Amino acid sequence: MLSHDEQAAYLDSIERVRQSAVNHLGSNRNVAIEFVANLHRAVDKVTRQSAGSGAQTECRPGCACCCSVRVEATEPEIFRIAREVKKLPADRVAAIVERLRNFAAATDGAGRTDCAFLKDHLCSIYEVRPAVCRRAHSLSEESCKHFAPEIPQNLEILLQADALMKGTSEAYRQVGLHASAHELGSAVLQALTDETIEARWHDGEAVFPKDCG
Numbered sequence: 001m002l003s004h005d006e007q008a009a010y011l012d013s014i015e016r017v018r019q020s021a022v023n024h025l026g027s028n029r030n031v032a033i034e035f036v037a038n039l040h041r042a043v044d045k046v047t048r049q050s051a052g053s054g055a056q057t058e059c060r061p062g063c064a065c066c067c068s069v070r071v072e073a074t075e076p077e078i079f080r081i082a083r084e085v086k087k088l089p090a091d092r093v094a095a096i097v098e099r100l101r102n103f104a105a106a107t108d109g110a111g112r113t114d115c116a117f118l119k120d121h122l123c124s125i126y127e128v129r130p131a132v133c134r135r136a137h138s139l140s141e142e143s144c145k146h147f148a149p150e151i152p153q154n155l156e157i158l159l160q161a162d163a164l165m166k167g168t169s170e171a172y173r174q175v176g177l178h179a180s181a182h183e184l185g186s187a188v189l190q191a192l193t194d195e196t197i198e199a200r201w202h203d204g205e206a207v208f209p210k211d212c213g
């Protein structure tokens, strides 16, 4: 439970992020997909800085129980990932599409299934992974391994990252671009297989169905 002052500071952070993002996005919607990289850098900075003080996170490369929960991403994040995938050779893109189709067939996105982008216990889209994955951390690897209902986390990281994510999504919506949470695998599959989807999103269309997120 946040104190009154903490709640006020949190809301103030959202507002500052929203205003700054609107200033950038409003003058150039053409870079709306690239712009989400700023959110990713900011969330990375929060997790790095907070991890250096107070209770230490136990996250490390190769520890990936957290990559089997439902993962959600916003429209610009989904298109950022799809753009990166499309830079790969055609056979690798086809393999990823196949993997995403199998993932969609194997899960409704609600149970625990390894993320389609998890390969050899590492994230295969690490540089462009969504903000929720960058924010994810744990103060107890044991709790993660045993799928504990509550994972101990650093409240400072959660609040700062949430403010960045909420403020950024609000800014997108304010300039007429949809930005809400969608199940990662099925949304990226759509982005990779529908040639018109990115342009339609830029035109203000809600391109992902409700049951996608």
Ligand code: SF4
Residues within 6 Å of the ligand: 058, 059, 060, 063, 064, 065, 066, 067, 136, 137, 138, 140, 141, 144, 145
């Ligand atoms: S959140 Fe848990 S499972 Fe994920 S890397 Fe950190 S300690 Fe490992």
Ligand code: SF4
Residues within 6 Å of the ligand: 066, 067, 068, 071, 115, 116, 117, 118, 119, 122, 123, 124, 125, 126, 129, 130, 133
């Ligand atoms: S996108 Fe990467 S970090 Fe996020 S759940 Fe999937 S494999 Fe894990």
